[in-house]
Amino acid sequence: MGPATRKTKIDVGILGATGMVGQQFVLQLAGHPWFRTTWLGASQRSEGRRYGDLSWRLSGPMPDEVADLVVEPTVPGRGPALLFSALDASVAGDIERDLAAAGHVVVSNARNHRMDPLVPLLVPEVNADHLALVPAQRQQQGWRGAIVTNPNCSTVFLTMALAALRQFGPSAVTVTTEQATSGAGYPGVASLDLLGNVVPFISGEEDKLESEPRKILGTLTGGRVEPHPVLISAQTTRVPVVNGHTEMISVRLDTKPTGEDVLSAFGSFCGRPQQLGLPTAPARPIVYLREPDRPQPRLDVDRERGMAVFIGRLRPCPVLGYKFVALGHNTVRGAAGAAVLNAELMAADGMLD
Amino acid sequence: MGPATRKTKIDVGILGATGMVGQQFVLQLAGHPWFRTTWLGASQRSEGRRYGDLSWRLSGPMPDEVADLVVEPTVPGRGPALLFSALDASVAGDIERDLAAAGHVVVSNARNHRMDPLVPLLVPEVNADHLALVPAQRQQQGWRGAIVTNPNCSTVFLTMALAALRQFGPSAVTVTTEQATSGAGYPGVASLDLLGNVVPFISGEEDKLESEPRKILGTLTGGRVEPHPVLISAQTTRVPVVNGHTEMISVRLDTKPTGEDVLSAFGSFCGRPQQLGLPTAPARPIVYLREPDRPQPRLDVDRERGMAVFIGRLRPCPVLGYKFVALGHNTVRGAAGAAVLNAELMAADGMLD
């Protein structure tokens, strides 16, 4: 099937457009074939200022197309119908709810509504069918709009790996993450804490990584998601890396597949984004690297425009069965890129018209 | 019991004295109350040169007491009876064997003889009784000398943690390490490989970490060591840290102790080095840090002169039972300091007279 196309572009806005994830949204949407960024929201400090005059912290220049936009206040009912949310969790809960009530479709990267039973927590290759929660959400909340979320950055990569192995009955997972500093926003982690150091603690991260994959891998029945029974134990650490979370994963697979079975499952894994040819969908959602010392964040994280998960080092685990290493780009596939892909899926499914 | 004392110092030599671990031996032995470095060996390139004229790569100046020693060739039968080996594994096997045959006691950091059934693989707090292998070693090999080894750096820290928990029946462990670059020697890892990056592969390291602890925790019966049955699965990674290996550990304990039991076991753990008051023994071999984000290599690794293991973040593991973070100084407690403590134990036991 060829790539999905659209005749006219959809106007979109970005909530929290001045933060690290907000800036990554700007990049992901620059030159997008379906979406056009026409509205940027941020905190009062930046309101009324030209976006091009604000601090830009990503590598390379700011895209020209947003430089002349003026940062707007967030008023439910105003601005584009489709809003990407890069809001901080300290404020996202209420604002997103109010926006949805006022008719906006909020495609959010914030954690606040992820575990809400009525809100899809989406990885389009894994659980595109969970979008079916939206009608129930609208009905029960009385909203004209909607909230759709993407998972925590670390969750995305683990979940895609587990989704490829779902056929083998994953029942237990231990995972240790080595997470990049861009995941903590700006200013985020102090350089004194990270230079030549690792910090074996990221607030709230282990809880998310132990619960979100179970919802995403869960089964939609009777209008609700039954969580997948896999047990997950996470240890999350911060390392002196700019972009890219690396995950050391051990997994118990109840059907005892061979190593070749597992490799084949990784290699053939794909989903609706690939079937629909969504604009930013990676050709292969999982890229298995055969070199013995890969994936590595500095060398691999930007491949496939940061939208794939890179896996390597599959080998037997004496305790659980198999172990391997996964890597993903935390601000792209783990945040802004994930949300944009969610919106593309919704557009292709006619949910944004 | 008061600290052990000696009337006269024992002359010691260092094999491989110009490498990173060799230099760390020099530091550990500077001003040592029992040992006096009188002999330094290195490869032909350095032979005949004044040690003080060679490159010194550790922080701070070289100790004065070795600067005027001239680097010697290694000739079995020459030099001090007690030799610390910082030799590279590519040459250590035969040289150490020849030295032991010629009457030297070789206290080695090299991996070559660690798993030899006749060679003690020693962590003095854990298996001091394994020194009883030495007489059998001498008899079977026909050696007047002996070889005694310390484990791989990562092994030391994991094993000390497991030894404290041995009473609870540890039966399965998953561990991910984040290892410092000093563990790879000099020049070791290229800066291009490590700046802003992690490398999820260290050659041979996972094998050692999965096998050595079982020997150390094993039971000496009938002149041989029966390995401990614990299953270990390791994922070892290199991170941009100078000194200090951090380990994220999950463990299944068959007797299901409470968290308080585990904390108490860590806090009260000690062994013969503490009982004997060995000169470089840490007062507490395991230091539990209660701050939620510790231990951290840059902040904690030099505490207790690098001879203790620092543990933190004990919490339930949904898969195996408990999880926690351990940290140790890889070139001190994980290498040179470990060997020196081994020699102190042997001296206190009258094995060096």
Add this chain to the structure above:
Amino acid sequence: MGPATRKTKIDVGILGATGMVGQQFVLQLAGHPWFRTTWLGASQRSEGRRYGDLSWRLSGPMPDEVADLVVEPTVPGRGPALLFSALDASVAGDIERDLAAAGHVVVSNARNHRMDPLVPLLVPEVNADHLALVPAQRQQQGWRGAIVTNPNCSTVFLTMALAALRQFGPSAVTVTTEQATSGAGYPGVASLDLLGNVVPFISGEEDKLESEPRKILGTLTGGRVEPHPVLISAQTTRVPVVNGHTEMISVRLDTKPTGEDVLSAFGSFCGRPQQLGLPTAPARPIVYLREPDRPQPRLDVDRERGMAVFIGRLRPCPVLGYKFVALGHNTVRGAAGAAVLNAELMAADGMLD
């Protein structure tokens, strides 16, 4: 004037294709509109091996178009007429000479022939006219081929800045560089030397930076280059940066221009690559950044595909007159990209037909 075009591609080879600069040549030439890489040379260790099976150390995947090339031995007279040299200085001198004698045009990044009075040391925006040395070179050496060189990485950026100011009579310069580790090749600088450290010494670098710009800025008269009289004092240091050399420059300008004059000179600087519309020429060779804390290597070095020099922080220098900060991409504009631009200039001038 529109961009230069060509009807057929020119076959090119890369000498030293497996090193860091060699790999960067591969990237620069991938998809190049005028050149097509058909030949890769490297040391005996790699001869006969498929390039795609060798280690690739740059971010992102190896370009497909070279993966199936087999690494060839270097034999004068064999392979393409046009060869890019990424050879190490320890071997480049004789090999390049032999190749030129056998009819190859060697466009070299090696330092060996740079200061040879008959060899152009080229920055196309600055001294394109120095290509006129080539006929004399051929005649005096009796070569059918030729050697053309680009400068040391740090030299390029300083020289482009000085070239823009040449009209103001630069007579004295102090420059301190903070150089990226990719400039040292692979394995290059050990991570133990660079993590959390700076090394205030790069072998031979200060000499190059003090002499090469004088040749490049020099005047071609009577078949030889009269060096520019500017005095340069360099202090070169290595810092924990992957790509991008930053230079803190003070300069005495004899005509005492105003700050606006200097800014205007930077902004309007261009040369033959821009006039000819060479394929990889940056639109503006010097980009002045007005933010007070720029340029910064991580944020700016990849702009303009790494082919421009980024300058910022122009301000009065109490000692020499003006000071500013310059940044360039050391393996692109400072090495492989510089050589490719040299070859483009030669092609546009009909020297490769």
Add this chain to the structure above:
Amino acid sequence: MGPATRKTKIDVGILGATGMVGQQFVLQLAGHPWFRTTWLGASQRSEGRRYGDLSWRLSGPMPDEVADLVVEPTVPGRGPALLFSALDASVAGDIERDLAAAGHVVVSNARNHRMDPLVPLLVPEVNADHLALVPAQRQQQGWRGAIVTNPNCSTVFLTMALAALRQFGPSAVTVTTEQATSGAGYPGVASLDLLGNVVPFISGEEDKLESEPRKILGTLTGGRVEPHPVLISAQTTRVPVVNGHTEMISVRLDTKPTGEDVLSAFGSFCGRPQQLGLPTAPARPIVYLREPDRPQPRLDVDRERGMAVFIGRLRPCPVLGYKFVALGHNTVRGAAGAAVLNAELMAADGMLD
């Protein structure tokens, strides 16, 4: 002359005791033979809290002797007569003035009063005689106490180097600094700004480095300091180093000494702290390192307990005459250690009795 001794310890307090420099003061004063820390002040957020319960960010544990002190509010007239100030410049100006008025001797690391004509800006090896400003300060301000300051961190190292060369008539200096992140306090520089990056801008730093040395090297005549006429041009940059500022210095010396003269001047440089045998004075204030690639922050900054300046790489500068590299520990000799040495000098001179 033997080391100065005292019979009883002087009680001291630390203003701003919870910041990075405040914590460094705690370390410098732990076990000090003359001073005893009995009072700790900090902002309202920490008031009333046990110091041992607050966050400690330096390597190694907090000294036991301060753990039970309770953080106090700053009230002029209360607390010890001698106060070390690690206050932030945003508040130090008024508070220090009020404290001096109320009778405290404030030995300050803050920048606010450094350039005040009545306030000594002290490097004890260089301008101990400037303490003679104190009586005039007291008289003109009507204070019973006093304010004495130490310079900006980068200033200390440059000024000590220039003081050693004062005999040769230094008339012009260009200096580029590569400064550690600990100099920016905590949280200070974001890790996203510093990982694999350099930032060529530190707010206000170049001004200090161009003006403070002239006051310190100035001549006290008629109750005021006549600034030294040397012209200084500074470029200050932040690099990914934890501790230690490295400075690349070029200097014009009017009397044209030989290189041996300069080396001899560095080697023989000393001052009143050495003559008086002050407790924390380094034996040699300047240590010249002869290795071609030194000093380096990670390897050298902790030598001499961080109280000396390390110089290396003396060589001719084609523009100004000589160039060399200097290194100092920014939070020790460049901040807390500098202030403690100032207080020791005052104590030895009877100004604290």
